[in-house]
Each structure stands twice: as structure tokens, then as C-alpha cells.
Amino acid sequence: MKIAVLPGDGIGTEIVAEAVKVLNTLGLDLQMEQALVGGAAYEVHGHPLPESTLKLAQESDAILFGAVGDWKYDKLDRPLRPEQAILGLRKHLGLFANFRPAICYEELVGASSLKPELIAGLDILIIRELTGDIYFGQPRGRRIATDGHFPGTEEAFDTMRYSRPEIERIAHVAFQAARKRSKKVTSVDKANVLETFQFWKDVVTEVAKEYPDVALEHMYVDNAAMQLVKKPKAFDVLFTGNMFGDILSDEASMLTGSIGMLPSASLNAKGQGLYEPSHGSAPDIAGQGIANPLATILSAAMMLRFSLNQAEAADRIEAAVKDVLAAGYRTADIWSEGTKRVSTREMGDAVVAAI
Amino acid sequence: MKIAVLPGDGIGTEIVAEAVKVLNTLGLDLQMEQALVGGAAYEVHGHPLPESTLKLAQESDAILFGAVGDWKYDKLDRPLRPEQAILGLRKHLGLFANFRPAICYEELVGASSLKPELIAGLDILIIRELTGDIYFGQPRGRRIATDGHFPGTEEAFDTMRYSRPEIERIAHVAFQAARKRSKKVTSVDKANVLETFQFWKDVVTEVAKEYPDVALEHMYVDNAAMQLVKKPKAFDVLFTGNMFGDILSDEASMLTGSIGMLPSASLNAKGQGLYEPSHGSAPDIAGQGIANPLATILSAAMMLRFSLNQAEAADRIEAAVKDVLAAGYRTADIWSEGTKRVSTREMGDAVVAAI
Ligand SMILES: CC(C)[C@H](C(=O)O)[C@@H](O)C(=O)O
Numbered sequence: 182m183k184i185a186v187l188p189g190d191g192i193g194t195e196i197v198a199e200a201v202k203v204l205n206t207l208g209l210d211l212q213m214e215q216a217l218v219g220g221a222a223y224e225v226h227g228h229p230l231p232e233s234t235l236k237l238a239q240e241s242d243a244i245l246f247g248a249v250g251d252w253k254y255d256k257l258d259r260p261l262r263p264e265q266a267i268l269g270l271r272k273h274l275g276l277f278a279n280f281r282p283a284i285c286y287e288e289l290v291g292a293s294s295l296k297p298e299l300i301a302g303l304d305i306l307i308i309r310e311l312t313g314d315i316y317f318g319q320p321r322g323r324r325i326a327t328d329g330h331f332p333g334t335e336e337a338f339d340t341m342r343y344s345r346p347e348i349e350r351i352a353h354v355a356f357q358a359a360r361k362r363s364k365k366v367t368s369v370d371k372a373n374v375l376e377t378f379q380f381w382k383d384v385v386t387e388v389a390k391e392y393p394d395v396a397l398e399h400m401y402v403d404n405a406a407m408q409l410v411k412k413p414k415a416f417d418v419l420f421t422g423n424m425f426g427d428i429l430s431d432e433a434s435m436l437t438g439s440i441g442m443l444p445s446a447s448l449n450a451k452g453q454g455l456y457e458p459s460h461g462s463a464p465d466i467a468g469q470g471i472a473n474p475l476a477t478i479l480s481a482a483m484m485l486r487f488s489l490n491q492a493e494a495a496d497r498i499e500a501a502v503k504d505v506l507a508a509g510y511r512t513a514d515i516w517s518e519g520t521k522r523v524s525t526r527e528m529g530d531a532v533v534a535a536i
Numbered sequence: 537m538k539i540a541v542l543p544g545d546g547i548g549t550e551i552v553a554e555a556v557k558v559l560n561t562l563g564l565d566l567q568m569e570q571a572l573v574g575g576a577a578y579e580v581h582g583h584p585l586p587e588s589t590l591k592l593a594q595e596s597d598a599i600l601f602g603a604v605g606d607w608k609y610d611k612l613d614r615p616l617r618p619e620q621a622i623l624g625l626r627k628h629l630g631l632f633a634n635f636r637p638a639i640c641y642e643e644l645v646g647a648s649s650l651k652p653e654l655i656a657g658l659d660i661l662i663i664r665e666l667t668g669d670i671y672f673g674q675p676r677g678r679r680i681a682t683d684g685h686f687p688g689t690e691e692a693f694d695t696m697r698y699s700r701p702e703i704e705r706i707a708h709v710a711f712q713a714a715r716k717r718s719k720k721v722t723s724v725d726k727a728n729v730l731e732t733f734q735f736w737k738d739v740v741t742e743v744a745k746e747y748p749d750v751a752l753e754h755m756y757v758d759n760a761a762m763q764l765v766k767k768p769k770a771f772d773v774l775f776t777g778n779m780f781g782d783i784l785s786d787e788a789s790m791l792t793g794s795i796g797m798l799p800s801a802s803l804n805a806k807g808q809g810l811y812e813p814s815h816g817s818a819p820d821i822a823g824q825g826i827a828n829p830l831a832t833i834l835s836a837a838m839m840l841r842f843s844l845n846q847a848e849a850a851d852r853i854e855a856a857v858k859d860v861l862a863a864g865y866r867t868a869d870i871w872s873e874g875t876k877r878v879s880t881r882e883m884g885d886a887v888v889a890a891i
């Protein structure tokens with residue numbers, strides 16, 4: 182079982198090191214190979230996703246990814262910026278199915294912005310399509326407008342698009358995931374304005390016929406952004422496209438108060454997957470040894486379960502994380518009065534010890 | 537001063553009636569003419585925005601709008617659905633500048649999903665561009681894909697676009713509004729992925745040079761969706777495009793706990809404006825006389841200030857609303873133990889009495 186380990190930038194190296202440490206204690210035959218990605222790769226190879234890193238990723242069963250990005254790369258041309266690495270990996274590996282659990286950990290209820298009664302026990306699974314939509318649609322660029330409000334002036338444009346098979350395959354993913362949960366899917370669209378999402382709604386409705394045991398509801402994206410705030414526990418599987426998923430999954434993660442704890446998986450049709458924390462590279466706290474490694478450690482558990490067929494090992498990691506939380510270990514981001522504040526490394530060590 | 541009064545569907549007729557009653561008590565020379573719009577217009581004229589209604593709107597100084605939409609029109613072809621009326625009015629009147637205050641009323645702090653300390657005193661002004669972006673971009677439709685992941689299959693597509701003058705004019709609106717407030721603008725984009733919003737960021741940065749006294753910050757839309765939850769009071773003027781504005785303004789309104797209280801204005805270059813509550817037509821409670829008319833009454837105040845040059849009359853309405861809240865009057869949506877529950881009409885009467 183080959184794993185590409187891509188720590189990236191900012192806190193990425195620190196949190197991935199802890200996840201690797203945890204993986205190494207499981208006694209599995211894991212072949213881990215590390216490579217540069219993002220700004221770190223740009224510094225050395227002049228590109229955020231060098232050929233060698235892409236090749237390693239393609240040849241691996243799974244990718245353990247830290248985070249990319251730093252303000253210092255803001256002035257680079259877009260194709261050279263760190264985040265192009267993650268977009269490139271999604272595209273080249275065809276990682277169309279993004280799973281982002283938004284869970285509120287019991288011990289962290291108080292860390293949420295929301296009132297405890299609204300989020301205690303929250304457990305939403307966000308399924309976001311990840312290789313289509315306006316992220317990759319062509320044509321896009323700048324040109325002189327020939328119509329619109331100001332013909333003859335400079336304009337920029339992008340193309341939103343989804344084809345029927347693209348919607349069908351991610352819809353199957355959503356309905357199958359719902360079968361293993363509360364059998365309810367909320368498909369989020371903007372069918373009242375967009376052709377792309379009227380089509381999305383139509384195709385999802387058709388696919389739903391194959392899952393009569395799963396309840397399907399449709400919701401406009403603006404309403405979903407409100408309902409997440411008003412009554413988050415009304416969601417179970419929240420299913421949407423790439424652009425809306427970007428926004429709603431971040432909103433939902435932050436609502437939980439547990440964002441430092443939330444893993445994510447991005448899978449392709451072959452079961453290869455990229456696993457990364459839901460949070461970013463946090464350049465403001467990089468190098469201080471205070472970042473929370475648990476989201477990355479839990480991403481490693483998702484990797485074992487989804488791409489490496491090691492469900493039991495995944496269970497062991499998840500149980501260990503529960504144990505260290507119950508024992509009161511907290512990194513700075515989730516610390517509160519009466520708990521033990523620990524460093525990134527100490528948190529990793531605690532998980533290893535609990536395993 | 538001519539006002540087109542367009543109550544629309546659902547609770548629209550009930551809440552607009554109260555706003556009209558309030559306007560009539562001010563002793564101003566207002567010529568109000570009523571017309572059908574949305575589902576109500578479709579029933580009578582076969583179209584949600586009949587020629588006669590559009591003409592009335594175009595010939596008026598301002599439009600007082602209720603709300604449109606009802607589930608029973610969900611099966612209609614898109615061009616006939618109620619929400620096309622509001623899109624049509626925006627387009628035909630060129631109402632490009634949308635102002636949506638997200639204010640937390642002191643008396644309603646407890647009604648928010650957020651912890652009181654996070655939202656007490658919240659006062660964000662959202663400025664959303666309203667006639668460009670993916671809402672109106674051409675081409676759009678369905679076709680057979682010629683490239684992408686599945687060439688040869690059916691796909692749907694839309695075009696996102698902004699021209700330089702479109703961005704410039706709304707940026708001036710945002711910076712000028714910020715001058716009258718805390719002199720800070722947060723421009724929300726997705727420049728890391730979209731050509732349109734890299735251009736948006738570039739043009740906004742240029743326009744900012746004319747406002748050296750206003751601080752400009754840029755934020756990605758996914759991060760904005762998170763920061764609204766985490767630290768909403770860090771925002772003052774939140775400025776963005778049509779699609780992101782749709783999502784973020786609804787998220788922000790709901791966060792306040794005061795959504796039944798929030799007005800909005802949509803202005804064109806001539807100062808004509810459409811004024812409507814931030815909430816929708818709420819067909820589930822229509823006809824029961826329990827809807828909150830205050831957002832519409834406050835929209836009427838905005839109308840007096842922005843389009844009719846009657847700032848003093850606007851002040852009188854706003855002061856009266858503060859008074860009725862302080863006196864404990866509450867419709868069902870904002871009622872809490874120890875306050876007086878009143879109907880839509882009683883709330884309108886209370887505002888009239890306070891004036
Ligand atoms: C870094 C960026 C391109 C990316 C996205 O927009 O998809 C990120 O926000 C995410 O959600 O993984």
C-alpha cells in the first residue's frame with residue numbers, strides 16, 4: 182500500500198508529521214513517500230505541482246495532504262500559486278467525490294459560535310462534486326465584451342457547466358452514502374436562476390428513483406446558507422456542486438466549533454483518494470508547534486478506511502482520538518478552562534499512546 | 537412622487553398593506569399605484585411581470601415590493617415562475633446596487649442562533665452587485681458537450697461575467713457608503729479560482745486608490761462564509777458580486793436573529809429604487825395575519841431616504857419602529873417570554889400610533 186505524503190506549506194509539515202507518526206504505530210505495511218507541493222514546491226521546482234509530485238500521487242493508492250498557501254505567494258501569477266496544486270491534483274486524478282463531515286464533538290460544543298442546543302450532536306456529511314462546475318469549465322478569460330451592459334469594454338468571464346454523467350456519478354455517491362446514514366439527501370442548487378443547476382436538479386431527481394428508500398429534498402443555495410445557521414441539525418447528507426460546496430462546507434465546518442478536528446476525503450472512480458484536513462495552512466501560526474494535528478490524523482483514518490481497506494486500523498485511530506479528547510488534551514485552538522493545553526507534537530504523542 | 541406598490545404573493549399583500557398605511561400617516565404628497573407581480577400576476581395575466589406592471593415600475597420614482605413565490609408555481613417553466621418578476625425588474629430598470637443591512641436589534645439578541653456576545657451590536661452593510669455575474673451572463677442553456685470529462689453527453693451551462701465599468705460603478709457605491717460608516721470595505725471574491733473574480737479584485741483595487749481614506753481588504757468567499765459565523769462584527773461594509781452576495785447576504789441576515797426586521801434597497805444610476813424586505817413570501821404562514829411587517833415598513837423608510845429625498849420622514853418611521861420594539865410589541869417570529877404578541881395589523885397600527 183503506497184501513500185504519497187504531501188505536507189505542503191504553513192502548518193502542513195507539522196500536522197502531517199504527527200499523522201505519519203500515528204500511521205507508523207499501527208504495524209501495517211505502508212510504504213510512505215514524501216514530496217513537495219504548493220509554495221514549498223514552487224520554491225524548489227518553480228511550480229506548485231511539479232511533474233515528480235504529480236507522478237508520485239498518480240502511482241499511489243492514496244495521498245495524505247497537509248495544506249498549501251501563504252500570503253507571500255499572493256503576487257505570483259495564478260498558475261504558479263500554491264492552491265493550483267490542489268486543483269491540479271483533483272483534475273489530474275479525477276477526484277470528483279469530496280466527503281466533508283461537519284461534526285460537532287461533544288467536548289467542543291462550547292467552542293462553537295452557535296448556541297449549544299443548536300449544535301450538540303450535529304453530524305452532517307457534506308458531499309461536494311469536485312472536478313466540474315465553474316472551477317474547470319472552459320472557455321474562461323478576459324476579452325472585449327460584445328454584448329451585456331457595456332459592450333466594447335474589457336470583461337472577464339468563466340463557464341459553469343455540468344454534464345449528465347458528471348451529475349449522475351456524484352448523485353449515486355450521495356444516495357449510497359445516505360443509505361448508510363439517515364436515508365435523507367438535501368440537494369442544494371440554484372435552479373431558479375441557473376441552467377446548470379436546473380439540470381442538476383432534474384438529473385438528481387431521476388437518479389433518486391433508483392433509491393426509493395432515500396428521501397430527497399431540494400433546497401436553494403441561499404436558503405441552505407440560512408438553514409445551516411438556523412437549524413443545522415435538520416441536515417444529514419448535504420449534497421451539492423463544486424462552487425456552492427466550497428462555500429457551504431466551510432460555513433458548516435466553522436459552525437461546528439470543531440474545525441480543527443474535521444478531516445476530508447476526495448475520491449476518484451478507482452478508489453484512489455486525497456485526504457486532507459478541512460482547515461487551511463494557517464501561515465500565521467506556522468512553525469510555532471501549536472497547530473491542531475487531529476484533523477490530519479482523522480484524515481489518515483479516513484484514508485485507511487476508504488482507499489486502503491483497513492477499516493479496523495481506522496477505527497483504532499478514531500477511538501484513540503476520542504480517548505485523548507476525553508482525557509482533556511487540547512491544542513490551543515480548542516483549549517478551554519480546565520483542560521490540558523498541549524503542543525502539536527504532544528497531541529500526536531497522546532494519540533500514539535492511546536493506540 | 538410616484539410609488540409603484542407591488543405586494544406580490546404569500547405574506548406580501550399583508551406586509552405591504554401595513555407599510556402603505558404607515559406611509560399614509562406621514563402627510564406627504566405620495567402618489568401610490570398598486571399592481572400585480574409574481575404568482576399573483578401570473579394568475580391574472582399569464583406572466584409574473586406583465587407589461588403593465590413593468591411600465592408602472594419604470595414610470596415611478598420608487599417601487600415598494602412585498603415578496604414573490606409559492607410552491608404551487610414550482611412546476612411552471614422557468615420564465616413564468618414568480619421569481620422571474622424580481623429578476624426582470626432588476627434587469628429592465630438596471631437596479632445594479634443592492635443594499636442589505638444586517639443589523640442585530642438589541643431587543644432581539646436572544647433570537648439569534650449565535651451567542652449573544654458575538655452579535656450584540658452587529659451592524660454590517662452588505663453591498664451586492666445585482667445586474668451582472670452569472671445571473672444574466674450569456675450564453676447559457678443545454679447542449680451536447682464537445683469537451684470536458686464526458687464529451688458527447690448532454691450538459692447545461694451558464695456564463696459568469698463582469699465588465700470593467702460594471703465593477704467600477706458598484707465599487708464606487710461601496711467605497712462611498714464606507715465613507716459614511718467605519719471607512720472599511722471587505723471585498724469578497726474567489727480570485728484563486730475564477731477569472732471573473734480575479735478581474736473583480738484587480739478593478740476594485742484600482743478604484744480604491746480614489747478612496748485613500750477607506751481601508752480595503754480582500755477575502756475569499758469560502759472564508760467570508762466562515763468569518764461571518766466566527767466573528768461577524770469584524771465586518772463593516774461587505775461588498776461582493778451577485779452570486780456570492782445572494783448566499784452571504786442570506787447567511788448574514790439569518791445570523792442576526794432579526795431577519796423579520798431587515799429591509800433592502802436596489803438602486804439604479806438614476807436613483808430609482810426597488811425596496812423590499814430581506815425575507816421571502818413565506819407561503820406557509822400567508823393569510824394568517826401573523827407575518828412581521830417591520831422589514832417592509834423599514835424598506836419604506838429606506839425608500840423615502842434613498843429615492844424620494846425625504847430623510848426626515850424616514851427618520852420618523854425608524855424612530856417609531858424603535859419605539860414599538862422598546863414598548864414590547866412583537867409578532868410571532870420575534871416573540872419571547874415577557875413581550876406582547878401582536879398580529880401583522882396590530883404591529884402596523886402600533887407604528888402608526890408611534891408616529
Ligand atoms: C484552495 C481552493 C482552490 C479550494 C477550493 O476552492 O476548492 C479550497 O477552498 C477548498 O475548499 O479545498
Ligand SMILES: CC(C)[C@H](C(=O)O)[C@@H](O)C(=O)O
Pocket residue numbers: 373374403619622623782
Ligand atoms: C428569488 C431569487 C431569484 C433572488 C436572487 O437569487 O437574487 C433572491 O434569492 C434574492 O436574493 O433576492
